[in-house]
Amino acid sequence: MIEILNISKSFNSTPVVRNISFSVDPGEVLVLLGTSGSGKTTTLKMINRLIEKDSGKIFIESEDTDKLTPYELRRRIGYVIQSIGLFPHYTIEQNIAIVPELLGWNKEQIQNKVNGLLKMMNLPLTLKPRKPHELSGGQQQRVGIARALAGNPSLILMDEPFGALDPITRQELQKEFKHLEGAIDKSIILVTHDIIEAMVLGDKICLLNEGIIQQIGTPKELLFNPANEFVREFFSQHKLQLELNTITLQDLVKIMGVDFLDTNINPDTTLAEYQTHTNKDRALNFDDLLKTYFNHRENLIKQIKHESCL
Numbered sequence: 001m002i003e004i005l006n007i008s009k010s011f012n013s014t015p016v017v018r019n020i021s022f023s024v025d026p027g028e029v030l031v032l033l034g035t036s037g038s039g040k041t042t043t044l045k046m047i048n049r050l051i052e053k054d055s056g057k058i059f060i061e062s063e064d065t066d067k068l069t070p071y072e073l074r075r076r077i078g079y080v081i082q083s084i085g086l087f088p089h090y091t092i093e094q095n096i097a098i099v100p101e102l103l104g105w106n107k108e109q110i111q112n113k114v115n116g117l118l119k120m121m122n123l124p125l126t127l128k129p130r131k132p133h134e135l136s137g138g139q140q141q142r143v144g145i146a147r148a149l150a151g152n153p154s155l156i157l158m159d160e161p162f163g164a165l166d167p168i169t170r171q172e173l174q175k176e177f178k179h180l181e182g183a184i185d186k187s188i189i190l191v192t193h194d195i196i197e198a199m200v201l202g203d204k205i206c207l208l209n210e211g212i213i214q215q216i217g218t219p220k221e222l223l224f225n226p227a228n229e230f231v232r233e234f235f236s237q238h239k240l241q242l243e244l245n246t247i248t249l250q251d252l253v254k255i256m257g258v259d260f261l262d263t264n265i266n267p268d269t270t271l272a273e274y275q276t277h278t279n280k281d282r283a284l285n286f287d288d289l290l291k292t293y294f295n296h297r298e299n300l301i302k303q304i305k306h307e308s309c310l
């Protein structure tokens with residue numbers, strides 16, 4: 001678990017992050033979302049001390065990170081960035097093994113870890129002796145994620161991790177990442193300016209503007225119960241698409257009080273995901289489902305507002 005208490009940062013006397021506090025539980029993904037220059041990357045870099053904060057406290061597993069050296073701290077944190085950052089002269093295997101080597105694991109442990117992570121990221125073991133430039137961008141990003149998970153860190157920081165990928169590879173990796181076994185018990189903080197990505201991947205979203213938190217909550221809370229005009233405006237474009245990516249079949253069942261779902265469909269499926277299912281996998285056709293949603297939308301919004309006040 002990570003707890004951030006009132007951290008701030010100024011550059012040349014201009015505040016760029018102001019009194020930010022949040023916490024991320026194990027198994028939770030918190031997305032830092034906001035316009036360009038709102039302080040997302042600065043916040044992330046203060047956590048692994050690539051930027052030193054001016055004030056405030058950060059605790060990882062209840063330990064005050066100021067008491068650790070930056071080197072000790074970074075070994076405990078997985079870090080994935082948009083430009084991937086693999087070492088070009090190292091093989092794929094050596095790249096993934098960097099942190100386990102630093103942690104002094106034996107050869108067999110490292111072998112097992114590297115093989116397990118490659119399998120988990122759907123990469124063939126034959127890539128192990130290759131250099132990063134011999135892989136596609138999507139494969140390199142998968143290796144970047146594998147490397148971040150290699151030392152079993154409890155915290156993963158991701159800065160626009162899918163930003164450099166084409167839209168199809170990006171969607172594919174987002175989808176896999178959402179269900180990634182190796183990330184299940186980690187606290188994950190992910191920076192993006194892509195609203196749909198934030199909705200799809202975030203358990204919680206922290207929306208920033210000019211270094212100030214505008215709202216922290218579930219995607220549904222931000223979308224349907226915005227704390228202020230900035231939040232409302234931020235989500236006003238593509239509203240329907242965002243709703244379809246946020247509302248699940250389970251939400252509809254709950255509000256209707258009737259279980260209309262097939263037993264073989266996951267109730268956490270979003271309406272957007274349902275739209276892409278083939279006909280044979282669907283109990284209802286999508287148009288009927290959409291009608292049902294709009295018939296119950298107002299009640300659903302009321303319920304979400306009620307729940308976010310509790």
Ligand SMILES: Nc1ncnc2c1ncn2[C@@H]1O[C@H](COP(=O)(O)OP(=O)(O)OP(=O)(O)O)[C@@H](O)[C@H]1O
Pocket residue numbers: 011012016034035036037038039040041042043193
């Ligand atoms: N080392 C630095 N020196 C001076 N100003 C900086 C430095 N790093 C960042 N800034 C400024 O701090 C502000 C916040 O930058 P930051 O990179 O955290 O924003 P961001 O929300 O991640 O933006 P983006 O989505 O464009 O990456 C910006 O105005 C930026 O110009």
